């Protein structure tokens with residue numbers, strides 16, 4: 120695959136792997152050491168709250184991706200020493216997707232994921 | 245009214261039903277999902293309540309004879325009638341109607357007299373969905389009844405369909421200082437700060453008991469979000485753990501969750517959260533005779549109960565708390581047989597006066613009791629709703645929609661409320677409101693492609709049968725008129741629905757079909773006909789006079805052979 | 813008035829920052845009522861600094877929601893110190909605000 124140039128280019132990537140290679144320098148990540156929090160069912164696909172949290176010290180980068188989107192990278196974060204790997208934002212989701220969060224420590228990538236369902240709704244007990 | 249109980253007492257020993265001496269030192273009384281039912285009613289429990297994945301064969305997904313066997317309930321008996329659908333019509337005629345807030349009030353008083361300090365917890369859906377007087381009084385009917393009953397703590401779901409302003413008005417005025425409305429999982433959309441108090445700690449006989457409220461997590465998905473636009477819900481299990489820890493740190497010795505999650509969600513929540521002793525649940529309307537003992541990650545037991553619906557039951561839990569831990573418990577989900585319990589005179593007269601009010605709704609002024617008593621038709625068959633797929637009353641609503649709105653296909657929501665009507669009885673306007681009374685009653689008529697119809701059915705099917713309960717909304721499958729289909733609940737989204745056909749012809753993906761429906765969650769429902777669902781059903785009943793449900797449109801089921809949620 | 817509303821709270825040595833920014837966050841894919849494509853207009857970068865100390869830079873794409881929300885946490889600040897938050901969007905528009913840590 121093409122080696123993409125700048126941090127902005129990661130938003131053009133069409134797969135999680137490509138996006139991670141550009142934004143984080145590698146697509147190899149192991150699961151664990153961080154949690155991603157998101158609603159299981161989205162109340163409103165236009166505003167889906169996502170939180171990433173890790174107890175790892177020295178996290179320099181965090182990325183949040185929606186795997187099923189045409190361009191999976193939603194956002195990435197550069198953290199300076201002393202800034203914790205504890206980020207929350209809200210994203211748009213047009214369809215049900217796995218939400219993948221990745222944190223980078225000393226060149227190592229750790230990940231967590233959770234499915235967020237975007238549903239038609241209107242039912243109930 | 246209905247206090248003598250002669251007919252029933254002559255055939256079965258019923259009075260020992262309420263002979264339940266207290267044990268232990270901490271007692272919790274639990275009601276849930278009344279859906280505005282203040283008078284005795286009939287309510288048939290489901291003959292189909294399928295469980296998939298780990299829920300297959302697990303309570304509450306066991307129906308009929310297997311359920312009674314599981315809990316050691318003999319049949320026929322008052323208990324088997326209360327908890328199951330078996331011989332429903334005959335046993336309804338024998339034992340009479342169930343529920344009624346005046347009868348409940350008598351039973352609550354009796355239990356409280358025996359159990360000083362007992363807390364009365366109301367798990368939500370007390371206000372209609374499913375009540376004419378609820379709709380016309382803006383839920384004041386239930387608010388005043390809850391205050392008279394002496395509810396201590398409550399949470400919510402259908403309450404929110406009266407709008408955020410109304411909920412806050414009741415909490416800040418009627419409930420103030422008397423009923424704690426709790427919900428740890430509701431936040432404002434801007435800053436995600438709590439909207440309601442998450443928990444309260446009450447001392448019962450020297451024991452500090454925390455009660456945490458959990459409102460229905462998917463209210464903004466299942467119901468109209470525009471009615472409470474600033475509030476965000478969700479299960480928020482991390483926040484639940486934080487809340488439990490906070491309550492423990494504040495001195496709670498027992499932690500109780502008053503939940504409107506639905507039973508499968510409660511079971512999973514109990515499995516992954518440390519330190520909850522009891523979950524008293526509702527929403528899925530499961531009439532479960534005994535709580536499930538669920539192990540938390542530390543191996544401690546959490547008791548998960550679910551309290552049925554429509555006023556049929558009072559849950560009574562006695563805990564024996566000594567030396568820093570719960571040493572034992574006893575529990576009954578007491579069925580309320582209206583003929584066996586004297587009506588509390590004060591509550592009975594409140595209900596009578598309330599119903600006899602003249603109200604103005606939608607430009608019409610009328611006496612509520614008079615309007616509700618109007619007889620629209622007579623039914624030859626038992627009419628009911630509850631179950632995973634069309635009940636007979638749903639079939640009636642679908643038939644009414646197709647005929648009155650001139651549609652090939654009808655969709656009616658899979659609500660779990662709505663009372664039953666015995667064969668040979670008049671269908672009153674009250675029965676119609678029991679099945680349709682809500683704050684977003686618009687009847688719609690839209691063109692939908694076959695592809696869109698399949699997409700919607702798959703989406704709703706996944707909300708019901710997702711293998712992970714945290715992805716379930718807790719209603720039943722949308723009721724369908726006209727269209728036939730097959731369903732395999734054990735499959736994944738996109739693969740459950742097949743054989744879609746209309747009048748024997750396969751549904752075409754790109755062809756447009758006329759679909760009637762109601763209870764759209766959109767603020768301006770597409771295809772709004774300007775008619776309300778109760779008017780459409782009433783017109784149909786008056787046009788037909790005699791109702792017989794020849795065929796109930798249920799899907800051909802696959803992948804569920806031997807499933808305990810399917811009656812034998 | 814600033815487009816940024818921000819709260820910064822110090823507790824147990826950790827400063828928790830929460831910000832809400834007024835911005836349309838147009839993806840460039842949406843059509844308006846007349847059927848015309850609304851041109852892309854979204855924040856690309858949010859920077860948090862204390863004086864010369866860099867705290868965090870957020871790189872955003874168009875999938876971040878309208879009127880975006882961002883929260884983050886960092887150590888080593890004192891009550892009364894000032895945090896600066898600034899954003900720039902794909903059209904080169906920008907805004908910033910300062911908040912005293914409470």
Ligand SMILES: [Mn+2]
Nearest residue numbers: 244277369527
């Ligand atoms: Mn309910």
Ligand SMILES: [Mn+2]
Nearest residue numbers: 244369401527
């Ligand atoms: Mn409910």
